[in-house]
Amino acid sequence: MRSISRLKTAASAAILGLGLTGQALAHAHLTSAVPAENGTVATVPTELDLKFSEELNLKFTGVKVTGPDKKAVATGAASLASGDETGLVVPISATLAPGKYIVAWHALSKDGHKTHGTYSFTVKP
Numbered sequence: 001m002r003s004i005s006r007l008k009t010a011a012s013a014a015i016l017g018l019g020l021t022g023q024a025l026a027h028a029h030l031t032s033a034v035p036a037e038n039g040t041v042a043t044v045p046t047e048l049d050l051k052f053s054e055e056l057n058l059k060f061t062g063v064k065v066t067g068p069d070k071k072a073v074a075t076g077a078a079s080l081a082s083g084d085e086t087g088l089v090v091p092i093s094a095t096l097a098p099g100k101y102i103v104a105w106h107a108l109s110k111d112g113h114k115t116h117g118t119y120s121f122t123v124k125p
């Protein structure tokens with residue numbers, strides 16, 4: 001399994017290379033998320049909003065959320081953000097209890113490259 005730091009390095013390299021090589025180095029990396037990576041939220045989130053660096057193939061893109069009790073969190077069907085195929089919206093069916101949640105994402109970008117990564121956020125007591 002590739003480390004997050006390696007993925008970040010690859011993402012930085014892709015961003016630096018964009019001007020010269022166009023799409024060739026670009027894969028779908030997570031650029032931002034709500035709730036934010038390593039963030040703490042006071043309001044219980046009802047969905048995850050993930051933003052990627054590339055347009056996504058929804059069929060092969062998704063997340064698995066694990067709660068503080070190490071159990072999988074029930075999520076609804078993921079969809080692309082309205083008018084933005086780089087955005088992924090994942091409804092959360094359950095009411096999240098306070099604690100730390102792990103989001104493991106996988107993505108297939110439209111250029112056919114697969115990427116994956118993991119981040120966490122915390123729901124405040």
Ligand SMILES: [Cu+2]
Pocket residue numbers: 024025026027028109111112113
């Ligand atoms: Cu790519």
